[in-house]
Amino acid sequence: MGGEVKVKVIGTPQSFPCARVEWALRIKGVEYEYLKEDLANKSPLLLQSNPVHKKVPVFLHNDNPIAESLVILEYIDETWKENPLLPLDPYERAQARFWARFIDEKCVYGVWEAAVAQGEEKGKAVDAALELVSYIEKEIEGKKYFGGEKIGYLDIAAGWMCHWLNVMEELGEMELLNAHRFPSLHQWSHNFIQTSPVKDCIPSRESVVQYFSFGINYMRSLASNKS
Ligand SMILES: N[C@@H](CCC(=O)N[C@@H](CS)C(=O)NCC(=O)O)C(=O)O
Known part of the structure; x- marks a missing residue:
């Protein structure tokens, strides 16, 4: 240009x-x-x-x-047309957009709610998050990346699952993405985070822990004030 x-x-x-x-x-x-x-x-x-x-x-x-x-x-x-992120086929583009929206509108919130939940509500919230993540597992089954052989739009949209999700699991005292339960997604998360340029642009785990701790503690304090 x-x-x-x-x-x-x-x-x-x-x-x-x-x-x-x-x-x-x-x-x-x-x-x-x-x-x-x-x-x-x-x-x-x-x-x-x-x-x-x-x-x-x-x-x-x-x-x-x-x-x-x-x-x-x-x-x-x-x-910038080089290295296209979305598929070229209109139907596949629509599918990629559908799943990216599902990830943002459902999965992120479901996992966050499960991390925040405590006491009696925890089990139900974790089960709901697992069900949401299971749809993503089905989408990646049999593929290296959501975009096929190369990282694309949907890999980038789902990218939080390779690093941030693990911090949510730790702070939320829960386990969602393990190799036994979601083998394809687990493998993808390892592939994705080791790929350049993703690996060059990942915040330290400690900084993410600090960043999310504040939000989780705040949400938990709101929930306990309500009850
Ligand atoms: N749907 C938005 C989400 C953006 C978002 O939630 N940003 C957060 C940081 S992760 C933020 O700016 N929070 C500040 C605030 O809510 O005041 C996107 O995908 O860009």
């Missing part, structure tokens, strides 16, 4: 939606500037770039802001 193209990511390294954007840019070989955001003290640039949700990541291309990680992935894929 000719001229001065300015690509910036407003993000927080411990956040997996932000990691998605970095993985995609690195797969495409697009250089970018990372603007680290302190979520406890949000910058005027973040508030102005994502006034609706006020969340990271925000992608800035020539100062035009785009919010929502899955939307950003599609924009990146449409703007």
Whole structure:
């Protein structure tokens, strides 16, 4: 691309939606500037770039802001054509989008709720999370990556399961993704995290523990105040 193209990511390294954007840019070989955001003290640039949700990541291309990680992935894929992330076939594209949405709207929340749950509610919440994850296991069965032989859009969308999920399991005192229960997803998570550029762009486990501890403790305190 000719001229001065300015690509910036407003993000927080411990956040997996932000990691998605970095993985995609690195797969495409697009250089970018990372603007680290302190979520406890949000910058005027973040508030102005994502006034609706006020969340990271925000992608800035020539100062035009785009919010929502899955939307950003599609924009990146449409703007930089090399190493396509979404399948080329329209039906397969629709399927990839369906599962990415399922992952964000159902799995992330189901796993989070199971991690937060305590006491009598724990077993039910863990079972519900297991059922959600079992759909993803079926999707990856018999494949190296969700995208086939190469990492694609759905691998990036599911990427939190290779690192962040494990921290949620530890803090939530539960085990979801083991080799016995979900052999294909377990194998995929090992393949995915060892692949360049994913492995070059993973926050330290300790920093993710710290990041999630705050949220889990906060949600648990809200739940115990209610009861
Ligand atoms: N659906 C959004 C989720 C973004 C999101 O939840 N971002 C979190 C960090 S992981 C955030 O900015 N939280 C700050 C807040 O809620 O105030 C996406 O995929 O981009």
